[in-house]
Amino acid sequence: MTILIVNDDGVHSAGLHATYHAVRPLDEAVICAPHEQKTGTGRGFSLHKPIRVKQVPFDDTTAYATSGTPVDSLLYAIHGLDLRPRLVVSGINLGENISTEITSSGTVGVAIEAASLGIPAIAVSMELKNDMGKLEEGHGVDFSAAVLVTRRIASRVLASGFPPGVDLLNVNIPHGVRDDTPVEYTFLERNLYDSHIEERIDPMGRPYYWNVGIVSQKVRHGSDVHCVLHKGHVSITPISIDMTAPVECASYGYHR
Amino acid sequence: MTILIVNDDGVHSAGLHATYHAVRPLDEAVICAPHEQKTGTGRGFSLHKPIRVKQVPFDDTTAYATSGTPVDSLLYAIHGLDLRPRLVVSGINLGENISTEITSSGTVGVAIEAASLGIPAIAVSMELKNDMGKLEEGHGVDFSAAVLVTRRIASRVLASGFPPGVDLLNVNIPHGVRDDTPVEYTFLERNLYDSHIEERIDPMGRPYYWNVGIVSQKVRHGSDVHCVLHKGHVSITPISIDMTAPVECASYGYHR
Numbered sequence: 001m002t003i004l005i006v007n008d009d010g011v012h013s014a015g016l017h018a019t020y021h022a023v024r025p026l027d028e029a030v031i032c033a034p035h036e037q038k039t040g041t042g043r044g045f046s047l048h049k050p051i052r053v054k055q056v057p058f059d060d061t062t063a064y065a066t067s068g069t070p071v072d073s074l075l076y077a078i079h080g081l082d083l084r085p086r087l088v089v090s091g092i093n094l095g096e097n098i099s100t101e102i103t104s105s106g107t108v109g110v111a112i113e114a115a116s117l118g119i120p121a122i123a124v125s126m127e128l129k130n131d132m133g134k135l136e137e138g139h140g141v142d143f144s145a146a147v148l149v150t151r152r153i154a155s156r157v158l159a160s161g162f163p164p165g166v167d168l169l170n171v172n173i174p175h176g177v178r179d180d181t182p183v184e185y186t187f188l189e190r191n192l193y194d195s196h197i198e199e200r201i202d203p204m205g206r207p208y209y210w211n212v213g214i215v216s217q218k219v220r221h222g223s224d225v226h227c228v229l230h231k232g233h234v235s236i237t238p239i240s241i242d243m244t245a246p247v248e249c250a251s252y253g254y255h256r
Numbered sequence: 257m258t259i260l261i262v263n264d265d266g267v268h269s270a271g272l273h274a275t276y277h278a279v280r281p282l283d284e285a286v287i288c289a290p291h292e293q294k295t296g297t298g299r300g301f302s303l304h305k306p307i308r309v310k311q312v313p314f315d316d317t318t319a320y321a322t323s324g325t326p327v328d329s330l331l332y333a334i335h336g337l338d339l340r341p342r343l344v345v346s347g348i349n350l351g352e353n354i355s356t357e358i359t360s361s362g363t364v365g366v367a368i369e370a371a372s373l374g375i376p377a378i379a380v381s382m383e384l385k386n387d388m389g390k391l392e393e394g395h396g397v398d399f400s401a402a403v404l405v406t407r408r409i410a411s412r413v414l415a416s417g418f419p420p421g422v423d424l425l426n427v428n429i430p431h432g433v434r435d436d437t438p439v440e441y442t443f444l445e446r447n448l449y450d451s452h453i454e455e456r457i458d459p460m461g462r463p464y465y466w467n468v469g470i471v472s473q474k475v476r477h478g479s480d481v482h483c484v485l486h487k488g489h490v491s492i493t494p495i496s497i498d499m500t501a502p503v504e505c506a507s508y509g510y511h512r
Contacts, residue, residue: 042298043360050456050464071360075467079453100372100497103359104299104327116356116447166501187500191372197335200306208306211331238501241356244443245422245496 002028003154004085004114006074007093008038008106011056011065014138015092019124020059021143022150023089026158030085031063032077038069039095043109045071053080070110078117088114089154091124092146094138096172098125098224098235099192108170108239115167115241120157124150126173127228145177149234166238172224174232183234189223191216258284259410260341260370262330263349264294264362267312267321270394271348275380276315277399278406279345282414286341287319288333294325295351299365301327309336326366334373344370345410347380348402350394352428354381354480354491355448364426364495371423371497376413380406382429383484401433405490422494428480430488439490445479447472 003023007016011033023029035054051068053076064081066073070090077083093107102108107123114121126146153171162169170188174181193213202208219226227235259279263272267289279285291310307324309332320337322329326346333339349363358364358379367377382402409427418425426444430437449469458464475482483491 037304040301040303042300042365044298044300044362045296045360045467047296047467048293050466052462052464072467075451076453076465079451080455080465100499102499103365103368103497104301106300109298109300109359112359118447163501163503165503188498190498191374195331195335197332199336206308208308209332209336210306211301211303211328238503239499240501241359241499242444242446243356243358243495243497243499245419245494246502247419247421247494 001086002030002083004077004083004088005029005031006070006088006090006110007033008041008070008110009094009137010034010037011063012137013094014141014143015094015126017059018092018143018147019089019150022147023154026151026155030077030083031058032073033063033065034070034073035065035067038106040104041069041106041109042104043071043112044069045075051076070106071113074110074113085119087154087158088119088121089124089150090121092143092150093125094128096125096127096228097123097170098172098228099189101192102170102188111168112241120162121168122154122157122171123168124171124173127175129175145179145181146173148179149173149177153236163238165240167241168239170237170239172228172235174228174234176232177234181232181234183236184227186224186227186235186237187222188237189219189225192225257342258286258339260333260339260344261285261287262326262344262346262366263289264297264326264366265350265393266290266293267319268393269350270397270399271350271382273315274348274399274403275345275406278403279410282407282411286333286339287314288329289319289321290326290329291321291323294362296360297325297362297365298360299327299368300325301331307332326362327369330366330369341375343410343414344375344377345380345406346377348399348406349381350384352381352383352484353379353426354428354484355445357448358426358444367424368497376418377424378410378413378427379424380427380429383431385431401435401437402429404435405429405433409492419494421496423497424495426493426495428484428491430484430490432488433490437488437490439492440483442480442483442491442493443478444493445475445481448481
């Protein structure tokens with residue numbers, strides 16, 4: 001029984017090392033993560049191509065680095081290495097993962113995969129005030145308080161498990177977090193981004209397109225977005241993987 | 257106001273043409289889909305590379321084919337083409353998308369993206385008795401009854417919208433569907449797959465790994481899995497994009 005550490009920013013991310021520092025005092029830890037940056041892959045996995053795996057130096061141990069997505073990395077660790085982790089910790093992601101947008105996050109996607117395998121999972125993400133930390137794989141970001149917060153939450157989950165109906169915790173840590181930053185239980189805000197598409201022209205005169213996410217201003221009190229971005233508190237959102245809407249549909253008659 | 261048609265099997269899939277046949281009598285339809293097979297990409301999108309778009313002949317019209325994921329295709333259609341569709345129909349996917357596994361499905365992932373933009377969405381998938389239809393882009397699969405089922409459900413959603421709390425419908429059509437196949441409202445089964453990793457050795461003697469999903473035998477009455485795979489009925493699962501677990505967590509104290 002070990003703790004499995006995964007992420008979506010790749011094996012070289014300082015956030016992955018922070019998670020290792022957070023959970024190492026709690027139990028044996030195995031690290032298995034994508035070799036490259038895989039942000040935005042959600043719960044995606046490789047169906048049409050196989051994955052490659054290599055071992056790379058990682059602090060005082062070695063990590064498994066895969067050519068696949070976060071979910072591929074998790075599945076390799078569990079089935080390929082025959083691990084039965086008692087907890088999966090995903091992160092610490094470089095950048096927050098909040099609102100119903102979380103299903104596009106690789107950090108949360110792999111925690112959903114773990115949960116669907118019956119393994120308690122925690123996705124941990126940290127707000128960055130600018131994206132430079134992300135570009136530089138988080139080197140230079142101060143994770144010291146985030147490490148303590150992550151360790152405290154992981155320790156509690158190891159001791160007590162989850163309440164019935166909870167499959168994973170989505171944890172978000174604000175920029176400037178301190179050891180005594182308040183922690184709140186939140187709900188997922190409905191939407192975070194008002195996206196648009198930016199067209200550019202390449203040197204050959206042909207168009208190409210970038211997705212650009214713009215943070216929406218519609219925020220409710222008690223939501224994860226309000227907690228992290230407006231109050232600067234740590235947000236814990238209990239997540240269920242069952243997306244069945246809690247409604248009685250038969251009377252609506254969506255068939256003949 | 258149009259209907260936007262997307263999928264994850266790519267613009268050449270016969271299932272995408274089936275959706276076009278299904279909704280064409282209902283309203284103007286725009287098709288925007290990945291140029292290549294993008295099964296298993298969930299709600300993933302392109303953050304680190306731009307997308308390319310081209311127009312390709314498609315039945316009596318043209319379709320937009322993108323280098324990105326299903327979500328990229330949707331975002332291009334909405335923001336790049338400035339579409340405001342009144343309905344998004346994703347599919348018809350070659351192969352069912354059932355259980356809490358749906359978050360790894362590109363077919364469902366893009367419907368979740370549409371729903372998060374406030375657009376009613378229907379994800380439609382069809383069971384194939386073997387994977388040959390998928391390999392051959394569905395050519396040779398009889399979609400005639402599936403077209404009628406899809407048209408009926410889309411028509412009803414256009415007329416009546418969704419019940420409160422429902423963001424999208426996940427529709428699954430059994431192999432061998434007929435026009436009078438019963439339609440049931442279902443819940444998401446908890447898990448569908450007991451996966452494993454298969455190791456193979458390449459011609460240079462190095463290992464590579466395939467994910468292999470094996471259908472679990474744990475099935476409850478009333479679930480989408482039971483409905484489609486066991487009874488051979490059409491399944492409609494109402495989906496909420498809000499995965500916040502319906503529990504009161506504060507008393508569990510996952511912090512100090």
